[in-house]
Each structure stands twice: as structure tokens, then as C-alpha cells.
Amino acid sequence: MNTFSDRVSRIRVSSTIAVTIEADRLRSEGVDLIDFGAGEPDFPTPEHIKQAGVAAIGANFTRYTPAGGTTELKKAICAWHTRELESAYTPAETIVTVGGKHAIFNTVSALLNAGDETIIPVPYWVSFRDMVEYCGGTCVFVPTREEDGYELTVPAVEKAITPKTRLMILNSPNNPSGAVVRPEVMEEIAHLVTGRGIWLMTDECYCHLVYGSKPFSLGKLAAADPKVRARLVVAGSLSKTFAMTGWRLGYALAPKELIGEMLKLQSHSTSNPTSIVQKAAMAALAGPMDSVDAMRREYEKRRNFIVEGLRSIHGLACPMPSGAFYAYPNIGKYLRMNGTKTASDLCSRMLREAGVAVVPGEAFGTNEHFRLSYATSMEDLSKGLDRMRKFFAAF
Numbered sequence: 100m101n102t103f104s105d106r107v108s109r110i111r112v113s114s115t116i117a118v119t120i121e122a123d124r125l126r127s128e129g130v131d132l133i134d135f136g137a138g139e140p141d142f143p144t145p146e147h148i149k150q151a152g153v154a155a156i157g158a159n160f161t162r163y164t165p166a167g168g169t170t171e172l173k174k175a176i177c178a179w180h181t182r183e184l185e186s187a188y189t190p191a192e193t194i195v196t197v198g199g200k201h202a203i204f205n206t207v208s209a210l211l212n213a214g215d216e217t218i219i220p221v222p223y224w225v226s227f228r229d230m231v232e233y234c235g236g237t238c239v240f241v242p243t244r245e246e247d248g249y250e251l252t253v254p255a256v257e258k259a260i261t262p263k264t265r266l267m268i269l270n271s272p273n274n275p276s277g278a279v280v281r282p283e284v285m286e287e288i289a290h291l292v293t294g295r296g297i298w299l300m301t302d303e304c305y306c307h308l309v310y311g312s313k314p315f316s317l318g319k320l321a322a323a324d325p326k327v328r329a330r331l332v333v334a335g336s337l338s339k340t341f342a343m344t345g346w347r348l349g350y351a352l353a354p355k356e357l358i359g360e361m362l363k364l365q366s367h368s369t370s371n372p373t374s375i376v377q378k379a380a381m382a383a384l385a386g387p388m389d390s391v392d393a394m395r396r397e398y399e400k401r402r403n404f405i406v407e408g409l410r411s412i413h414g415l416a417c418p419m420p421s422g423a424f425y426a427y428p429n430i431g432k433y434l435r436m437n438g439t440k441t442a443s444d445l446c447s448r449m450l451r452e453a454g455v456a457v458v459p460g461e462a463f464g465t466n467e468h469f470r471l472s473y474a475t476s477m478e479d480l481s482k483g484l485d486r487m488r489k490f491f492a493a494f
């Protein structure tokens with residue numbers, strides 16, 4: 100008999116977090132490391148947001164709030180989402196969560212029964228798979244093509260639908276590939292999936308980090324189409340948009356019946372997101388968006404720099420990502436050389452021999468890639484590129 104539950108035995112520690120732990124360990128041993136592993140902004144949280152958090156402590160806003168967040172914050176989320184992304188949600192259709200991950204976990208938990216299938220495009224954010232498996236669901240992976248910049252197609256989604264399909268998870272801009280699904284394709288997928296009575300969860304935590312297009316949310320379609328709205332969950336987060344990863348504040352927008360089920364779960368687990376963080380989130384959402392624009396412009400410069408650099412390394416190929424802050428180069432040419440069989444092997448060697456931390460593609464469902472986060476300084480990007488160039492030259 101297993102000592103631990105079947106549920107928890109089905110999942111693994113998040114490999115992105117595993118890389119962070121290993122990088123921390125090496126750093127504590129004095130290893131000079133360039134860390135492209137962590138998927139988080141290197142910018143500080145904008146000043147007016149920090150001050151709102153400090154003011155909340157000063158004002159003793161330090162007690163329990165309603166488990167699903169304060170009504171004023173739910174109103175602020177809806178107003179911001181309407182202003183920025185043209186949705187039309189109400190506070191009754193909103194739940195505030197402890198980070199975006201929590202919103203996704205609660206959605207998956209509230210929707211899946213054992214054996215239910217969930218469609219997940221590849222490459223995928225590692226937690227989608229583990230959350231579905233934790234809840235007893237089965238993942239049905241939909242391939243995308245590197246040659247097409249990993250863009251998802253409607254026929255590929257349609258092929259994956261079976262009578263057991265309960266949920267599809269869409270993530271654009273995508274972690275790890277940085278691919279952005281065009282709004283018209285997102286809408287077509289939404290019509291297809293929800294039209295068959297299947298739930299669609301759109302993880303839009305990177306939606307403000309797009310280069311060359313405007314932020315887009317399927318919430319806009321839900322505002323115009325009640326059939327889509329009845330089966331759509333928009334999961335969002337302040338983590339990346341406002342450089343607030345450590346504060347832990349996310350949300351879900353969905354039909355109020357589903358929000359009610361998620362609230363039940365939340366009321367027995369985390370209860371409310373931290374009270375003072377909710378005040379800081381109010382300042383983020385009601386305040387100016389200039390710092391978000393400034394960060395986006397900086398990421399774009401870094402993206403151009405790192406992709407050009409990676410492409411100049413002999414044997415590496417790298418599609419141009421259109422969003423988020425990740426590059427996903429193909430390292431297939433180097434695999435099976437010198438006993439290096441897998442992307443994980445290669446990434447471990449690169450960590451040990453070159454002092455560069457990246458996340459191997461196996462974590463995201465592909466075998467010949469690694470994910471590099473360019474949410475780090477130009478200086479580190481440049482140093483890391485030099486190290487990678489030498490590492491691959493000596494391979």
C-alpha cells in the first residue's frame with residue numbers, strides 16, 4: 100500500500116521550481132550562475148503598488164476578508180478587465196485567488212471527474228498536466244509545429260475532442276514557447292469547444308506581454324456571446340503584468356455557478372488572499388499602466404537580443420516568440436552527441452559546465468528544446484549567451 104495518497108503520488112514537483120532549487124543550491128556553494136530558469140519579472144513592483152500595501156498595514160487592514168476576495172477588489176478587477184480587454188464581467192462572476200496558479204487549480208478541481216479528458220496544446224505549462232492528473236483527469240495533448248511558430252490550429256483541436264472531453268486549456272501567450280494564438284483563431288476555438296458543451300479555460304496571465312499585437316482576452320467574445328460565456332473561464336494574474344510574483348494575487352472570471360463551486364473549495368483551503376495584498380492589487384488595477392508598458396518595451400528589446408544571439412549559435416534554431424518572456428530554442432542537433440541523450444542531460448551539463456540555468460523541454464512536453472526566460476538584465480543575457488556559445492562550440 101502507498102504511504103501517501105494516490106492523488107499526490109500521480110504528480111511530480113514542478114520542474115521549473117526544481118531548476119530554481121538546484122540553481123539556489125549551486126549559488127549557495129559559491130557557483131557563479133546565470134539563471135534563465137525562473138519565469139518571473141526581474142523588475143521591482145511599481146512604487147505606487149508597494150505603497151498601497153504599506154498603507155494597508157498602517158491602516159490595520161490585516162484581518163480576514165471574504166474568502167473569495169473583497170467586493171471592492173472584485174469590482175476593480177472587472178473594471179480593469181473591461182477597460183483593458185473589453186470584457187463585461189460582474190463581481191458575482193469573479194473570484195480572487197492566491198496567484199493565478201490557484202485560480203487554475205480551483206477551476207480544474209471544480210470541473211473534473213475521474214477519467215474526464217482535458218485537451219492541452221503542446222508545449223504546455225508544466226502545472227496544467229499535473230493539476231489535471233491530480234484531479235484524476237486524463238490529458239489529451241494537441242501537437243503544434245515548431246515550423247509554424249507553435250501556432251495552434253482549429254482542426255488540431257477538433258481532432259482531439261472525444262465524448263469524454265470535459266475541458267480544454269488554452270494559454271496564449273504561451274509558456275514556454277512565447278507563441279501567441281491570433282484572436283480570430285482563439286475565437287474559432289472558443290466557438291468550437293463551448294459549442295460542444297466543453298469548458299474552456301483560457302490562461303491569460305501573459306496577455307499584456309505581447310510584441311507587435313494588442314493584448315487580447317477571450318472575455319471580449321464572452322461579452323458578446325452568451326453561449327461562450329456559459330462555458331468559459333478566464334484565469335488571470337497580477338504576477339507578470341505588474342511584477343508582483345511574490346505577492347500572490349490572481350483571479351478567475353466565469354459563470355457565477357462555477358465561481359460558487361470554486362469558492363466552496365477556497366473557503367476550506369486557503370480562505371482569502373492576503374488582505375494587504377488585496378489593497379495593493381486595487382492600486383495596481385486602478386492606477387496608471389505606464390510601468391506595464393515600460394516593462395513590455397524592455398522585454399521586447401531583450402527578446403530581440405536573445406533570439407538573435409541564440410540563432411547565431413551554430414546548430415541552434417529558435418522561432419521568434421510573440422509574447423511572454425521566454426525563448427524556446429531547438430537543441431536537437433546537439434542531442435545524441437557525446438552521450439547526451441536528452442534535453443535534461445544537456446541542460447544539466449550546461450548548468451554544471453557553463454553555469455547557465457535553463458529548463459529542459461521535457462517539462463513542457465517536447466524532447467528537443469529548452470526554455471530560457473529573458474526576464475533578466477541585458478548584462479546577464481549577454482554573459483549567458485557568451486557562456487552558451489562557448490559551451491556549444493566545445494560540445
Ligand SMILES: Cc1ncc(COP(=O)(O)O)c(C=O)c1O
Nearest residue numbers: 138198199200224274304336338
Ligand atoms: C502559463 C502560466 N500560468 C499561470 C501562472 C501562474 O502565475 P502566478 O501563480 O504567479 O499568478 C504562470 C506562472 O509562471 C504561468 O507561466
